[in-house]
Amino acid sequence: MNNTTTKYFKNMNSVWIITKKELNSFFDSLIAYILLVLFLGFSGFFTWMFGSDIFLIGQATLRPFFSIAYWSLFIFIPALTMRMIAEERKTGTIELLLTKAVSDRQLVLGKFLAAFLLICISLALTLPYVITLASIGNVDNGEVICGYLGLALMSGVYIAIGLYASSLTNNQIVAFLSALFIGLFFHIIFDILANNFKGSIGEFFNMLSLSNHFESIQRGVLDTKDLVYFLSLIFLGLFLTENNLAKRKVNG
Amino acid sequence: MPFLFLSYFKQYEINSNNHSIMDIKVEKLTKNYGHHKAVDDISFEVKTGEILGFLGPNGAGKTTTMKIITNYLNCEQGDIIIGGKSIRDNAEELKKHIGYLPENNPLYLDMPVIDYLEFCASLQGVEKSKIPERIREMVRVCGLNAEKHKRIGELSKGFRQRVGLAQAMIHNPSVLILDEPTTGLDPNQIIEIRKLIRELGREKTVILSTHILSEVEATCDRIMIINNGKIVANGTAETLRKQAQGQEILTVKIEDGDSNAIFKAIQELPTVGLVDFTDRNLNRFEVQSRPGCTSRREIFNLCVKNGWILTELAVSEAKLEDIFRELTVN
Incomplete structure (x- = not known):
């Protein structure tokens, strides 16, 4: 191993330590359990028992689940991320962390990864839905895999936005509401705007709309355009979060 | 422990x-x-x-x-x-x-x-x-x-x-x-x-x-x-003390005399910079000498001359608190 790869692994090690600690604190503070119960209960109820559930549609498809998860994750994720930086700033523990051998970037990445893993765990716990469905009828595997991938990518975007909102303020409620506010644009408002404008402006909003890209992936087609969209939003969110953290260095 | x-x-x-x-x-x-x-x-x-x-x-x-x-x-x-x-x-x-x-x-x-x-x-x-x-x-x-x-x-x-x-x-x-x-x-x-x-x-x-x-x-x-x-x-604490001890501070108690007269007499001494009552009834004063001077002998002689009784004469050491106050109060 040359020097840069060792350095890279050392960097990842710090990220992983932060991730482990954050995951532990999710489970210790019961936040993780509440999230899992709410998410599974909510999505299970509407996928199997109520509204336009699978039996009403009468097809072996997980679309009802994906559209429920699309909304429930949108609301749950800001609740998960709101305290991640705001609380550390309020109690001053951020000073403790950042004066140890951890860079701002490692901290942000570690926190992102922890929330992302928790969402992945809750998504993985819905795999019995897939198994049940497969025993009832013929499931389009590509569609299911792409649906899960779409949810994971969308969660990534909202975690990045949530972290950014959390880095804006010391107040968790403010962080929660501003994450929802920013998220709402991507979730629905850009889509509405796209439908109301014609020509290049409509095209532009269409490109910004997350629901648009999500649907495109959910159809079972993995387009680079969609991947680039999600990944660049995640990158942008994390970059702005790191930037926000670095502001303390000048302003105190 | x-x-x-x-x-x-x-x-x-x-x-x-x-x-x-x-x-x-x-x-x-x-x-x-x-x-x-x-x-x-x-x-x-x-x-x-x-x-x-x-x-x-x-x-x-x-x-x-x-x-x-x-x-x-x-x-x-x-x-x-x-x-x-x-x-x-x-x-x-x-x-x-x-x-x-x-x-x-x-x-x-x-x-x-x-x-x-x-x-x-x-x-x-x-x-x-x-x-x-x-x-x-x-x-x-x-x-x-x-x-x-x-x-x-x-x-x-x-x-x-x-x-x-x-x-x-x-x-x-x-x-x-x-x-x-x-x-x-x-x-x-x-x-x-x-x-x-x-x-x-x-x-x-x-x-x-x-x-x-x-x-x-x-x-x-x-x-x-x-x-x-x-x-x-x-x-070090020592050097700071020495720096601050430019002016000698004495606590003096003089009996058998009118407090105002004593006050005036001490103030007129050439080596004395500042006099203050710490306790008017007990005739106790705080005397600050001019920089680089000591007033101990002068005060003793003054008492002898006027027939007053000197019952207390103490040099107060500059405390770190005083140094701190002096340096940081604007």
Whole structure:
């Protein structure tokens, strides 16, 4: 191993330590359990028992689940991320962390990864839905895999936005509401705007709309355009979060 | 408890053979918050094996300086060199050699003490196999044995302070930056922690800030007083005292005379700068001589001449408190 790869692994090690600690604190503070119960209960109820559930549609498809998860994750994720930086700033523990051998970037990445893993765990716990469905009828595997991938990518975007909102303020409620506010644009408002404008402006909003890209992936087609969209939003969110953290260095 | 500390020192000396020399050199450091100059062109040096006491009123710039040294804040103008390396280019590497106890001692209250120490150790790059040993040592040194499985939030303030110290020292750093390390401790604990800091200071570079003046005298090799972001005094307690003792201050009690007459007579002495009643009924005065003069003989002669009885004549030694006040009250 040359020097840069060792350095890279050392960097990842710090990220992983932060991730482990954050995951532990999710489970210790019961936040993780509440999230899992709410998410599974909510999505299970509407996928199997109520509204336009699978039996009403009468097809072996997980679309009802994906559209429920699309909304429930949108609301749950800001609740998960709101305290991640705001609380550390309020109690001053951020000073403790950042004066140890951890860079701002490692901290942000570690926190992102922890929330992302928790969402992945809750998504993985819905795999019995897939198994049940497969025993009832013929499931389009590509569609299911792409649906899960779409949810994971969308969660990534909202975690990045949530972290950014959390880095804006010391107040968790403010962080929660501003994450929802920013998220709402991507979730629905850009889509509405796209439908109301014609020509290049409509095209532009269409490109910004997350629901648009999500649907495109959910159809079972993995387009680079969609991947680039999600990944660049995640990158942008994390970059702005790191930037926000670095502001303390000048302003105190 | 004191026995535990002693056993720690012995072990400590064995463990610290690989300690590198890490002097801190602060060069022309300036920090602005908007238009306010928090730190104004400060330069000083702390050598390995030295404990520097950082004194100053609230808002003088102590904490800001410490935050810059620990790389929590940017070093905009000037430079800080630790162990020959500038903090500007080597911040991430230098952080590993610094142990820091921030002001107000922030902690993760929902974490158990042991888990927290393990988290800190692994973040600071302590080898995985050595982490349990380091934790055991810190638990012993800081007297946390009975509390080690409790959540930090359940601990009293004194024990939290110990946890704060333990996390600062867990990776055996060469540089220790302690922002008010003894707040919240009871007198016994304060003595223990001071002893510990003094002992650590033999081979580490230590900067500690405090409001408690006797603490600086008890713990530190050198005192630095800063006010409004500027260094106003820098030296040992002895040198500071000598500097401040430019003017002699006497407490005098004279009987068998009219207090106003005595007051007037003393004031007219050529060596006396200022006279003040400390107790008018008891004819007790505080006499401040002119710089470089002593008025003791003159006062005695004055009493003899007027037939007054001198029942008290004491030279008051300038206290650190007085020096502090003189330097920092504008």
